[in-house]
Amino acid sequence: MLVNKSIISDIKNIIAHSKDNAIRAVDHQRTLMYWHIGKRIFEEEQQGKERADYGKFLTKYISEELEPEYGSGFSKRQIELFRQFYRTFPNTNTLYSQLSWSQYKIIIRLESQDKIDFYIAETVKNNWTVRQLERQVYSSLYERLLLSNDKESVLAVAKNEKQPSDAKEIIKDPMFLEFLGLKREASYYERDLESSIITHLQDFLLELGNGFSFVARQKRIHIEGDEFFVDLVFYNRILQCFVIIEIKTTKLTHQDIGQLQMYVNYYDRIEKLVHENPTIGILLCANKNDAVVKFTLPENQKQIFASQYELYLPTEKQLLDEVNKELESFDEN
Template identity: 80%
Template sequence: MFVNHSIIADIKAIISQSKDNAIRTVDHQRTLMYWHIGKRIFEEEQQGKDRAGYGTYLIKYLSEQLQPEFGSGFSPRQLERYRQFYRTFPIASTLWTQLSWSHYKLLLSLGTEDQRKFYIAETINNNWTVRQLERQINSNLFERLLLSNDKESVLAIARKEKLPSDAKEIIKDPMLLEFLGLKMEASYYEKDLEGKIITHLQDFLLELGNGFSFVARQKRLHIEGDEFFVDLVFYNRLLQCFVIMEIKTHKLTHQDIGQLQMYVNYYDRVEKLMHENPTIGILMCANKNDSMVKFSLPEGQKQIIASQYKLYLPSEQQLLEEVNKELHNFPGNDH
């Protein structure tokens, strides 16, 4: 008797999906439990607000009573975190089932509501794992996007309230490539960097941002008998265009810009379909002169972008220096 073999695959998929749903349900219930514990602690603390140090005493007392029976999840530090969880997300119905408790722990470490809104939206839209969310927070994704865009635009794109109208709204500068595992003091050929990117393609696509898919590596172009090779070709479904990337391990030159411009022109005239938008070219370089880039290109053009890459995550001191520099550059800041 003939049996359709697809039934096995279908049943396996049902079992796998059910297991995933069960895990998510259990984790969400755990998250709700922590929220309710935090709410109860906060309410009790408010009743004793006239007594100095009552909150600290309460947390310590609760831990002593609960930890012997329920374990390290009820240490003073964890109980304080549950309280902070309730204070940060005071409405239980607004908690997202797509986020695990481990996601929320990372979100609690963020300093502003705007940061939390952005990373929540990006995590849900892109189905980020906890590791991916942690990496994006550590690489200052939100701050890097804000360097070239206004806050409301960044948040609106993350929440899918608007589509990006300019490549600079989603292309980061700098790009952080610490996941490639390359030592920053060593010198590299462009083919070495390209090879590492292909090996870590999933992580690279995550760093590139929303809507990117890989198309080709060392794409051969035939132009009047001459052959040229484009390092990397991607497609972005949000921008609805090809994105060509050239890797330069030296300081950017105007010849590099001219070469990329030729590739962009070729894709616009040969590969692009009528309904698609103009091709974007990204020069990923070790170093660049922004003024040289500016004067090498027509004024107001939006198709060529130079983005510097870094092979390591910035230190805490470097982050503070960058933030202070940005604050100093704000209009009206004379300090």
């Protein structure tokens, strides 16, 4: 008797999917349990609010009573996190089953509601792991987006009020490639930078933004007998188009822009399918002259972008100064 062999793989997929759902369901119940504990602690604390030190006494007392029986998950620090969790999310309707308790522990440490909303939306939308969320928070993704986009647009995307429809809303400038391990003063070639990006490709895709997937490295193309090599090719699911990246470790020139324009034209005319959108080209360069970019490209073009990269993040003071400038400019408008 002939049996369709796909039935086994289908059943295995069902089992794996059910196991994942069960794990998520258990973790969400644990998260809700911590929320209810935090709520009860907060209510008790409010009854003794005339005593300034009552909160500290209460968390210490609860920990001493529960930790011997339930383990280190009910240490004084954990009990304080439960209380903070409830105070950050006083309504259970705002909790997401897609987020784990470990992710919520990262999020409740954020200092503003805008940042909390942003990182929750991005985590759910991109299905970030705990490690991915942690890296984006610690590398100041939110602040860096504020430097590159207007605050209104960033928050609208974060709250799912709108989907990115333009490459300018996704491509960041500058890009901070702090994960590459290269030092600014070190001597290296473009292939070293490219190799580092490939090695840390997952982190680089996170740095690029939403919806990027890797297609090719040093993609060979033939044009009338001449051979060319495109540094990196990606595809963006949200914009539904190819994204070509050329890497330059020197200051950007108009010849670099012309070369990238040729690659973009090639992909538009040879590789792009009818239903797909025009190809986007990004020049990732060590330094750029915005005026050169402006006068080399046609006005109002939306396909070629020059993005300067930095090998490490600016100092906290520099970052705060820039964010404050951006916010002041936003308030004035």
